[in-house]
Amino acid sequence: MVRGDGSDAGGVDPQQLWLNSDRPRKGRKPAFSRAAITAAAVALADAEGIDAVTMRRVASQVGAGVMSLYSYAPDKETLLQLMVDHVSGELSPPDPLTGDWRADLKAIAHAQRALMLRHPWLPTALFNRRWSLGPNTLAFLEHALAALRPTALDGGAKLEVFSLITGFAARLVADEIAQAALSASPERAAAEARYLAAVAADGHHPELAEALSAPVRPLTPDATFARLLDRMVDGLDAGS
């Protein structure tokens, strides 16, 4: 299991994983397909959350035996990587570039946000595992690099900016989803509010008390995202 903290050394050879589409000449014909299995896993994650994606449930969803999945992906971690690349296909074709790299970068971030809202498990999945750079991910990365062409950034810096934007979108969407989940459960929201009120009243957290005493702003998540994204991209602009 890959743990995202880099403490693993395992993994699958990317070439083996992404560049091997030539059919073997002998042997039984496959009854399923990698794409169908991946799509089933994505549908399951969308409908019931990422924890619902178990080898058994995916298999039953596609009508296969559990162990048959291992003919298409060497392990579950790989299946998760396939899922990420699969949904990244929804980012193609991207909006055409305008030549204004700030605007283009913001459009990229908004597209990523929309994707993550459609697939709420995506922010977590992106953060946990090492990027696997499948074909769809690579196509979007290529697009992002093209958007950054007008800048004076070198190759490495462009990659960093892309990682930063993706991470930014993932974080904001994760907050957004958590907030929505809290709002959907009045009981939990009330418990949280009670706790924070108790902390604010203990006298040791004056700044927090003040921050919480302000009226709740009526801002939509969209507006918050757009505002912070503007600040962030403007900041990237300030330098080289």
Next chain:
Amino acid sequence: MVRGDGSDAGGVDPQQLWLNSDRPRKGRKPAFSRAAITAAAVALADAEGIDAVTMRRVASQVGAGVMSLYSYAPDKETLLQLMVDHVSGELSPPDPLTGDWRADLKAIAHAQRALMLRHPWLPTALFNRRWSLGPNTLAFLEHALAALRPTALDGGAKLEVFSLITGFAARLVADEIAQAALSASPERAAAEARYLAAVAADGHHPELAEALSAPVRPLTPDATFARLLDRMVDGLDAGS
């Protein structure tokens, strides 16, 4: 299990979790302590990665029976939240504020980065679960809010900035750790390089090819972090 994508509605009442330190008057004396159990879990995660933190291994580490842990934390998810708050205690006392909120914010981010490098499982843990705002986390949040006092930001915006900075640090450190893990395994690094070279040579990814053709920059992760942090904080400055 909390999944970070907000699809859970469960969880523990924060007041119950953090504000209940009064001892019961009757009954057997506890043989262990929440702090000792949490510390053992942290040590395990530091040494062998977050996946090594299982109830059985933590219990054997503290010399307890497995089920005894459940007298101190209602479930594993809660134990992970305790771990996060535990290591956040290392952020206290923070550097005194200078009054220059940009510099103070950067110092906060650097402290968080150092903490995450000491506990490589922390970025993932922070991203996955909903913030639990234990006492140590709250103390640092209070500090961050104080740092932002010179700004004109309202309470909600200050909280957003803190979340953003924390997320930024987590993302950068996660990349940093992944990069280090890759470098530590020449075999995997070579496989990755071969794959990217093959992609760059296919003619469909000219921007990527160019980005990769540039010489590897000799920048340290520290410099990269500092540079991007500067850009980011400057960007926050640009607005209100």
Next chain:
DNA sequence: ACTATTCTCGTACGCGGTACGGGATTAGGG
């Protein structure tokens, strides 16, 4: 001493990923 309360922890259950290996299906070579 009795009793209520609290803590300890052995046992057990259900579920997870996946190693193993035998049977089924296919394509090429004689």
Next chain:
DNA sequence: CCCTAATCCCGTACCGCGTACGAGAATAGT
């Protein structure tokens, strides 16, 4: 046209996980 090698299908089984249950031990108030 069979034979052989390759490939895929998948039932069974193993081990490890989180944790529900409940019996026994320790403690404090009566």
